Amino acid sequence: MNLAHFSCLALLSLLAAPAAAQIYTIPPGAYRTAAAYHRRQPQPAGSDATYPDKRGNVVVVVPRGAKSVKLRIPPDSVWGYVSDKGRTSRIYRGQDYRVEYADTLSIYSQSFNAVNSPTGGASSTAPQYYFSRGLTGLLFPLTPRYLREAYQASNPAFAEAVGKLRIDRSLGDFDKKTGLFRVTTIYRESLK
Secondary structure, eight states: OHHHHHHHHHHHHHHHHHHHHHOOOOOOEEESSHHHHHHTOOSSBOSEEESOOTTSOEEEEEEETTEEEEEEEOGGGOSEEEOTTOOEEEEETTEEEEEEEOSSEEEEEEEEEEESSTTOOOEEEEEEEEEEESSSSOOEEOOHHHHHHHHTTTOHHHHHHHHTOOTTOOTTOEETTTTEEHHHHHHHHHTO
């Protein structure tokens, strides 16, 4: 019985190893370029990174023995940063945008406070979505109009599919089963 139990556990661990090897994390710190982010080489690497501090800099917490040192980096000298929670943010024109999906069509979000009434009733945080062509492209609002303009020449099938999207469908809808946004699903289908 013990041998059967042990062999079953060994078999399960062998099957789970490839799945565990596919899970990867991006090291926290500041990334000077999108290529450095793609290679997962922060400069400087740290245990956490935030933006902005009171001077408008990116702050990277770097462990030095038992203590930690806060390095301050001007935002115009970095592409973005990764926090200790694994959240990647790109700094673009002085503002940070959370990287939601990084590929040839990259998706970003930025949260802002929405107030329900003019007198200041209930407020909530609603994300605004943006996109870029790759990790270094210009950021545009994630709307059918901007997507059609950006991809009409290079991917007309994608531009046409975005144009046919029903008015009650959002490009920023996220499918938990596939792990993709609606716009990235449409984009992938247009490449087939």
